[in-house]
Amino acid sequence: MEFKKTSNYSNGRPRLTVPQRGAVPVAHAPVQHAPQSAPVRTMPATPTPPVSRPARTQDTHPRPRTAQKTAASRARHFILSHKKVTGLAVILVTGLIIIGASVHQNNVAKNIQNTDAHKIINNPGYQTVLPDGVPISTLGGWERVSPVGSDPVYAFNDKIAGTPISVSEQPLPKTFEGEVGSQVAELAKKFNATNKISAGDTTVYLGTSAKGPQSAIFIKINLLVLIKSQSKISDDAWIKYVKALN
DSSP, X not given: OOOOXXXXXTTSOOOOOOXXXXXXXXXXXXXXXXXXXXXXXXXXOOOOOOOOOOOOOOOSSOOHHHHHHHHHHHHHHHHXXXXXXXXXXXXXXXXXXXXHHHHHHHHHHHHHHHHHHTOEEXXXXXXXXXXXXXXXXXXTOEEEOSOTTSOOXXXXXXEEXXXXXXXXXXXXXXXXXXXXXXXXXXXXXXXXXXXXXXXXXXXXXXXXXXXXXXXXXXXXXXXXXXXXXXXXXXXXXXXXXXXXXX
């Protein structure tokens, strides 16, 4: 029985031919290698220019909803502005009415005061004294010299020894009752009439200012009498005039 050596190339591996000693080598054709191609230079990629987008144009025709909002906003602004203007106008007109009414009242009060305070009458409504034998019409009538709303005080104009005087008379104030002498003396101090002269039964408080005008204060037949002169008058002339008042 003959044993054969198994070949390792039975599985399909390529078998190498080993030259035997003394065998002539077989020339193999040279292996043709493919020529290497020159390296291809690649150019850098050119950057792509940015694509310019068309600018947005303002839509001149707003959407209906936006137009409604705009119209409502304008209407609201107009109404608020109108209300403010109307409010200011009302305040201004009201202020003018109040000011006008106040001015009118003041003018009316002044007119009444001027009419009543300087009204010339022949009878003041209470007992008065006048120089002997001289009617009030000759002296120009009685003129009210007290403010409206206060106790009435009337006066007339006359002269003493050629010097103009103003004689005012009023009923004896109730505060003078019981203390007539002291009250008249206290009042005379306020006019700086501290010089006392006697005209019969009447005590006259006489005061002279630095510029010459004088003031005489006294009580005659339950009347408080105040006489003012435009310049200085002698004591004798004062005494004679006061005695003549009846």
